[in-house]
Amino acid sequence: MxxxxxxxxxxxxxxxxxxxxxxxxxxxxxxxxxxxxxxxxxxxxxxxxxxxxxxxxxxxxxxxxxxxxxxxxxxxxxxxxxxxxxxxxxxxxADTEPEPRLPDDLREALATSPAAKATWENTTTIARLDWIHWIESAKQAKTRNSRVDNAREMLASGKKRVCCFDQSGYYSKSLSAPKAKN
Known part of the structure; x- marks a missing residue:
């Protein structure tokens, strides 16, 4: 500590x-x-x-x-x-970031692409957190499915970090705290 x-x-x-x-x-x-x-x-x-x-x-x-x-x-x-x-x-x-839980849909996508899986395994824990957060921040199932497909393609091409994703939610407002009940 x-x-x-x-x-x-x-x-x-x-x-x-x-x-x-x-x-x-x-x-x-x-x-x-x-x-x-x-x-x-x-x-x-x-x-x-x-x-x-x-x-x-x-x-x-x-x-x-x-x-x-x-x-x-x-x-x-x-x-x-x-x-x-x-x-x-x-x-x-935390002294070290714990390994994030891999969502089932992303796990399945990586299983279909050895190149994507290899890139995934060679990224940092923080980069994997960002990929997962980008996918999970989708508000609609169609967007999430598209992001999973895009992640597989980008990782298969060797891209280790998701680009243009505002991890703070400040600029895109894609991420935010829940609304409190009154």
Whole structure:
């Protein structure tokens, strides 16, 4: 743990307005000054505590040059926190980015192209995070399918990084924190 890089703050645990089928999660938005201490404006992994309870997580960009944290039911219960509560948070950058979970559709696409799979395996963890984030940020199934196909083609041609993708969501507004329930 790199204590010198730790940031401590208070934040309100929010209930998402649209939580999908899983209504058990909540979220909080990091203060911009805390987010600025992190190594990336895009997805970045952290370790920390919520009300003193340890956690590891990957933060998502909020579209305003900051980040947000999804807080699952298990962490809420362990930290004795509920939506609406003010919570004490301490975070610091993870020593190494954990390998991202490969979405099934991308895994299948890579399996059909040995060249794309080889390039994928020779990219950095951060680059793989960006590819996955680009694909998962698609709002419609048709766009997502197109991005999976394009990723396979670009990787097969040797391209290791997805181009022209705003990882912060600030310029394209393709990424953002959930809207809070009123």
């Amino acid at each position: 790199a204590e010198t890089q730790a940031s401590t703050f208070m934040a309100q645990l929010l209930c998402p307005a649209n939580s999908g089928e899983d209504e058990s999660w909540a979220f909080l938005v990091l203060p911009k000054a805390v987010s600025e201490t992190l190594p990336r404006r895009g997805r970045t992994s952290v370790e920390g505590t919520l009300n003193g309870y340890p956690f590891q997580a990957t933060l998502d960009p909020d579209g305003h040059l900051s980040h947000w944290l999804k807080v699952g039911k298990g962490l809420q219960e362990a930290a004795a926190a509920s939506p609406g509560d003010m919570v004490a948070v301490q975070i610091f950058p």
